[in-house]
Amino acid sequence: MRAVLVHGGAGAPAERIDGCERAAAEAMELLESGGSALDAVEAAAVVMEDDPAYNAGTGSRPRMDGVCEMDAAVMCSDGGIGIVTLLRRVRNPVRVARLVMERTPHVALGGAGALGFARRMGFGDYDPLTERRRERLEKALGLLREGRRGDPRLLELTGPGDTIGAVALDARGGMAVANSTGGVELMLPGRIGDSPMPGAGFYCGPAGAVATTGDGESIIGRMSAIRVYRMLEEGADPAEACRAETDAYPSDVVFGVIALTPGATGTANNRTMPVASLTGE
Ligand code: ASP
Numbered sequence: 001m002r003a004v005l006v007h008g009g010a011g012a013p014a015e016r017i018d019g020c021e022r023a024a025a026e027a028m029e030l031l032e033s034g035g036s037a038l039d040a041v042e043a044a045a046v047v048m049e050d051d052p053a054y055n056a057g058t059g060s061r062p063r064m065d066g067v068c069e070m071d072a073a074v075m076c077s078d079g080g081i082g083i084v085t086l087l088r089r090v091r092n093p094v095r096v097a098r099l100v101m102e103r104t105p106h107v108a109l110g111g112a113g114a115l116g117f118a119r120r121m122g123f124g125d126y127d128p129l130t131e132r133r134r135e136r137l138e139k140a141l142g143l144l145r146e147g148r149r150g151d152p153r154l155l156e157l158t159g160p161g162d163t164i165g166a167v168a169l170d171a172r173g174g175m176a177v178a179n180s181t182g183g184v185e186l187m188l189p190g191r192i193g194d195s196p197m198p199g200a201g202f203y204c205g206p207a208g209a210v211a212t213t214g215d216g217e218s219i220i221g222r223m224s225a226i227r228v229y230r231m232l233e234e235g236a237d238p239a240e241a242c243r244a245e246t247d248a249y250p251s252d253v254v255f256g257v258i259a260l261t262p263g264a265t266g267t268a269n270n271r272t273m274p275v276a277s278l279t280g281e
Contacts, residue, residue, distance in 0.1 A: 001279060002031040004168040005265050006044045008054055008274040010214040010256030011161035019054055020276035023047035023166065028278045031170055037209075038076050038098070040168035041178035045072070045094040048164035049180055052130045055162035057092055060128045060182025062137050063189050068128045070182050071196040072097040075204040077175040083108035083196045090118045091126040094180045097196075108196070128182070140185055158185040160254045163195060165202070165211030167260050175260065177202045177209040184216065194219035199226035207261060208232040213273070214255035222248070228259055238266030246270050 004027040006020045026047050027040035035043075049057025060068040072093035073083045082101025085108065087093050096118045100109050109117050140157040148154055163181040179202050181195040193216025194201035203210045203225040210225045210232070219225075224245050231241035238259040246268040249255045256269030267275050 001263065001281065002028065002169060002171055003260055003265055003277070003279040004028055004031065004040055004044060004166065005258040005260060005267060005275060005277045006048065006166045007164065007211065007213060007256060007258050007267070008048065009161045009163040010269045010273045011159050011254045011271045012274055014272045014274050016053060016162070017274040017276060019048055019051040020274050024276040024278045027166065027168055028280060031168065032280060035170065037168040037170040037174045037176035038074060040170065041166040041176045042074065042094055042098055044166035044168070045164060045178040045180050046092050049092050049094060052132070053162070054164050055182045056164045056180035058128045059130050059133060059162070061185050062129055062133055062182070063187045063191070064141070065189060066129070066134065066137060067189070068182055069189070070128065070180065071192060072178070072180040073196040073198070073202055074098050074101060074176065074178045075198060075202055077204050077206055077209065079205070081107045081198060083198075084114045085110040085192050085196050086190060087114045087118065089115065089125050089127055090123045091128065092123075094178050096121065096123060137185065144186070160184055160214050163213045165213055165258060167204075167209035167211055167258055169209075169260055169262060173262055175204055175209040175262070177204045177211050179211055193217070194224075199223045201225060203229040205229060208238065208259055210257065210259045212255070212257045215253045218249065218253045219255065224255070224257065228257060232259065232261050238264050239268070240266070242266045242268035
């Protein structure tokens with residue numbers, strides 16, 4: 001079996017499916033032409049990072065001061081992990097995360113070191129901030145300055161959403177996960193969410209691949225990805241495992257998850273979440 005699942009963020013409208021579908025189709029094409037699960041999740045993440053509708057790469061949410069600091073990660077069922085955090089001015093953070101895994105003795109690089117590594121690997125200077133994201137930040141800051149903390153418009157502007165993640169299974173039984181995000185609105189400089197944290201935002205091993213999305217601070221506390229993974233190890237169906245972890249969150253905490261095993265796929269969320277899924281022989 002070959003399979004790929006791509007999500008466009010817990011809290012994002014389900015209609016924002018088009019980018020997920022394009023990403024899943026590209027990933028499946030790679031799987032069908034003999035590509036690995038890692039190739040597939042990287043390709044899916046790149047499609048989503050290049051689509052300004054999503055909160056990853058181009059279109060990332062900026063920090064409070066208007067600068068984008070992005071997080072991304074990849075992990076494979078053979079144990080390989082690559083992570084970048086607080087990465088600025090690069091077009092495709094997920095590609096840098098993969099190179100951290102493949103070209104350095106490390107698992108994670110952050111901030112200025114990650115940027116220096118990216119430049120050495122040939123990634124040119126690129127500002128991922130879009131006009132739409134800049135305007136949203138201005139609006140949110142304006143409401144805050146007016147003291148409107150409980151204003152529904154502020155909640156709408158600042159809720160989680162549009163982060164991306166992908167999981168895939170290749171014909172050889174290899175699995176992989178990729179995450180990429182600009183983080184959340186109104187972040188302090190240096191804030192890191194769950195997306196680049198193994199066990200919290202993602203996990204992959206012989207039993208399956210898992211990617212989570214939503215309120216990063218809560219997800220880190222619960223270590224949601226490893227919880228779902230442990231259920232898969234114990235033989236749970238991915239849909240059942242995703243539902244069980246989602247139901248453990250209080251209703252005011254946004255959460256979503258996608259997962260797959262060598263035999264099945266699953267997803268669950270407690271808001272809305274666009275998810276595209278493709279399976280093949
Ligand atoms: N989990 C991401 C973070 O906290 C945000 C999201 O999934 O929308 O950075």
